[in-house]
Amino acid sequence: MTVEQALQLLKNKGYKYTGKREKMIRIFDRENRYLSAKDLLEYMQDEYPGLSYDTIYRNLTLFEKMDILEATELGGERIYRFRCSTDEHHHHLICLSCGKARHIRSCPLDAMLGQPEQFTITGHKFEIYGYCGECQPAK
Known part of the structure; x- marks a missing residue:
């Protein structure tokens, strides 16, 4: 947008x-x-x-x-x-320091759950928090 x-x-x-x-x-x-x-x-x-x-x-x-x-x-x-400019299903990696987000193209829910019986999933959210390459704390 x-x-x-x-x-x-x-x-x-x-x-x-x-x-x-x-x-x-x-x-x-x-x-x-x-x-x-x-x-x-x-x-x-x-x-x-x-x-x-x-x-x-x-x-x-x-x-x-x-x-x-x-x-x-x-x-x-x-x-x-x-809002993300794509309507394609995706999730995010979010940097705890700078707040920038990066898309994850695969959906972890597919691997964990698949399509459950007698239940229709209408939405979900999956985010992973950490530090981007620019913000990683020195080791």
């Missing part, structure tokens, strides 16, 4: 354009990694000094509901990233 597609989606669903919404979406596009509400507030505080966590969280919730962002929980905190 591009910034323009995200803004158009909001417009098409009747949500008004605001500079704060555009700025948040542009930050996710630029950073290309998982971000917390705290990260967003830090990036936006200079331009919007009165910005509150309530405003950040309201917009994050809206963006997630609109499938602009996807979320996960890490260390008890909800973090967000731009």
Whole structure:
């Protein structure tokens, strides 16, 4: 998803354009990694000094509901990233240091479970946490 597609989606669903919404979406596009509400507030505080966590969280919730962002929980905190540009089934490796995510093309659930009897799987999520090559702690 591009910034323009995200803004158009909001417009098409009747949500008004605001500079704060555009700025948040542009930050996710630029950073290309998982971000917390705290990260967003830090990036936006200079331009919007009165910005509150309530405003950040309201917009994050809206963006997630609109499938602009996807979320996960890490260390008890909800973090967000731009929705993947592919609809192909995949999972993620997520760096605990920088928040960048990488696709895993195979599905571990297939190897573990296969197709269970008398049960239709409609969705699942599988994430692996660790450190990317740039962030690996020195040994």
